[in-house]
Amino acid sequence: MNEVYAIEMLGITKKFGNILANDKIDIRLQKGHILALCGENGAGKSTIMSILFGLYEPDEGIIKKDGKEVRITDPNEATKLNIGMVHQHFKLIDTFTVLENIILGDESLIEYKDNLNLFKKAFNYLNKHVFKLIDYKKAREEINKIIDQYDLRVDLDKKIKDISVDMQQKVEIIKMLYRQNDILIFDEPTAVLTEQEIEEFLNILRNLKNEGKSIIFISHKLNEVFEVSDEITVIRKGKFIKSLVTKDTTKEEVSSLMVGRKINGFNEKTPKEPHEEVLRVEHLTMLDPFSKKRVVNDVSFNVRKGEIVTLAGIDGNGQQEVIYGITGIKKIHDGKIFLSKKDISTYSIREKIKAGISHIPEDRHKHGLILDFSIYENTVLDRYYEKEFSHCFIINEKNIKKYADELIEKYDIRSSGDGNTNVRSMSGGNQQKIIVGREIERNQDLLIAVQPTRGLDIGAIEGIHELILKQRENDKAILLVSSELDQVFSLSDRILIMYEGEIVGEFLPKEITKNKLGLYMSGAKKDEVNAIKENENE
Numbered sequence: 001m002n003e004v005y006a007i008e009m010l011g012i013t014k015k016f017g018n019i020l021a022n023d024k025i026d027i028r029l030q031k032g033h034i035l036a037l038c039g040e041n042g043a044g045k046s047t048i049m050s051i052l053f054g055l056y057e058p059d060e061g062i063i064k065k066d067g068k069e070v071r072i073t074d075p076n077e078a079t080k081l082n083i084g085m086v087h088q089h090f091k092l093i094d095t096f097t098v099l100e101n102i103i104l105g106d107e108s109l110i111e112y113k114d115n116l117n118l119f120k121k122a123f124n125y126l127n128k129h130v131f132k133l134i135d136y137k138k139a140r141e142e143i144n145k146i147i148d149q150y151d152l153r154v155d156l157d158k159k160i161k162d163i164s165v166d167m168q169q170k171v172e173i174i175k176m177l178y179r180q181n182d183i184l185i186f187d188e189p190t191a192v193l194t195e196q197e198i199e200e201f202l203n204i205l206r207n208l209k210n211e212g213k214s215i216i217f218i219s220h221k222l223n224e225v226f227e228v229s230d231e232i233t234v235i236r237k238g239k240f241i242k243s244l245v246t247k248d249t250t251k252e253e254v255s256s257l258m259v260g261r262k263i264n265g266f267n268e269k270t271p272k273e274p275h276e277e278v279l280r281v282e283h284l285t286m287l288d289p290f291s292k293k294r295v296v297n298d299v300s301f302n303v304r305k306g307e308i309v310t311l312a313g314i315d316g317n318g319q320q321e322v323i324y325g326i327t328g329i330k331k332i333h334d335g336k337i338f339l340s341k342k343d344i345s346t347y348s349i350r351e352k353i354k355a356g357i358s359h360i361p362e363d364r365h366k367h368g369l370i371l372d373f374s375i376y377e378n379t380v381l382d383r384y385y386e387k388e389f390s391h392c393f394i395i396n397e398k399n400i401k402k403y404a405d406e407l408i409e410k411y412d413i414r415s416s417g418d419g420n421t422n423v424r425s426m427s428g429g430n431q432q433k434i435i436v437g438r439e440i441e442r443n444q445d446l447l448i449a450v451q452p453t454r455g456l457d458i459g460a461i462e463g464i465h466e467l468i469l470k471q472r473e474n475d476k477a478i479l480l481v482s483s484e485l486d487q488v489f490s491l492s493d494r495i496l497i498m499y500e501g502e503i504v505g506e507f508l509p510k511e512i513t514k515n516k517l518g519l520y521m522s523g524a525k526k527d528e529v530n531a532i533k534e535n536e537n538e
Helices: 045-052 074-079 099-102 136-150 165-177 195-210 222-228 250-260 319-327 349-357 363-369 397-410 430-441 458-473 486-493 516-521 526-537
Strands: 007-016 019-029 032-039 060-065 066-072 081-088 110-114 130-134 183-187 215-218 231-236 239-245 277-288 294-304 307-312 332-340 357-360 446-450 477-481 493-498 502-507
Touching: 019 032, 019 045, 019 060, 019 099, 019 215, 019 231, 019 397, 032 045, 032 222, 032 250, 045 081, 045 183, 045 215, 066 074, 066 526, 074 081, 099 136, 099 165, 130 222, 165 195, 183 526, 195 222, 215 222, 222 250, 239 250, 239 397, 250 458, 277 319, 294 307, 294 319, 294 332, 294 477, 294 502, 294 526, 307 319, 307 458, 307 486, 319 332, 319 349, 319 502, 319 516, 349 357, 357 430, 363 493, 397 430, 430 458, 446 458, 458 486, 477 486, 486 516, 493 516, 502 516
Parallel strands: 019 239, 032 215, 032 231, 081 183, 183 215, 307 477, 307 493, 357 446, 446 477
Antiparallel strands: 007 019, 007 060, 060 066, 110 130, 231 239, 277 294, 277 332, 493 502
16 A cells, blocks of 8 residues: 655656756655755755745646645645745744734634724725724734743744844744644744754754654754654755655765765864954943843954954844944944954944955845845945946946856856846845855955854855855954854854853863853853863763
8 A cells, every 4th residue: 555645746847937946856745754855055945845835836746735636826725735834034024013923814813893984984985894803812822822832932012123033933933833734844944043942943843743743844954954854855956866764874975965075074274373453342332222221241352363253152142233333233332343453433334344344144134135136236235336346326237247257156156047136036045155255255354254154055054164264364354153063163263152242251162162162151150160060070
């Protein structure tokens, strides 16, 4: 007897113009299992999952659910089939509250009540009209049960634009759990989460599996894949490569299948003595714009040529605000910022760029790209006014195209077309490559890199590490913000640990273990760390 799968996608083909995004791909998800879908950025993973969720229709191939062929023409059809998806790029409305975003489209919460006066003035020809009222109390009760069950703490009354990226990710997860889907698709769900939050999320996946949910999990992080998945399907450049049972394979085999070559892992730093100071931050204080509470409190540090200094900490402990203050995204409340001995504390963003700062931001959509611009336009966002690219307010499209094409080639930026491709249509990893290439090629004295490999595949991560280390070799000063502990230890010359807006420790990588670093990040005092060290030595 043939096995009945929760989901079968057979011979799925999808073209965008002349670009073949999916080429006869087969995916099979067993009931009550977690299937990891792995591949490089631009391999076609998000495209085929978007087909399953009804955002695209396949050009060829069939989809079966529980052994029966189905046609999914839009997300509403997917929802009716109890298929849910957490997207790589959040599908949230900034001006709506968390609660409103979660219940958006849930018709079960609508009560129908007569209201004779509501539209009288606008539509006085109507004698009666029906007004839809949302039962917010019922929604809040149900969502709070999910929050308690999975420990996904969010403020339901805050607007999306006022919460952090990791909180937005939690909203997306709650949104799908709220709909009680039995087929769950997670597209890079941990890309914006810290190490601690990732472990919590993986526990959520395990619990969902134990409840009988069938899950497709897209991730570039093989540690996660091997922790929670039952099977792994690898695709490369739009083609099905191989399906494997997780317990019967290795990370090395999967990474090689993903990129088509052997991956060397983290790059080794060569010993290097830093010298001339590039960045000095003195007594920096930043305030929360709403509560006026100090989110950065009297922070001082420096970065020299030829070294990588990392701000390490759990998200929400002031690292983001430090970067906002240095780059000019937000005004500082107190303190001084010096770049090559020049006081740039009150400079505008453009003035700081001109002074010698390159910035790979944490939120690529908000601060790194204009999504409705092309690749060509995004590569010169902070340089379009330079003589090479414009003259007398006239843009030199030929030079921009030449420059952008060089970046596309050098940084392996993949899209469904050429440099005229709208950036919004690209995978998150390839969007990130545009920013990384643009900022490194500006050849500034200071490179600020905030979560630079977030959302990238293992091959691209290796490439970004090489680029950052090359900047170090070229005597650039690099300020790195990362929640990836392997990355912190691999790249850092010095590690500054932030907790509740203050630097609570400064170490060389060889002076601290991951365990001690985690304790500092969570607010442990030095004597507690020393006590643990003594126990470890006994």
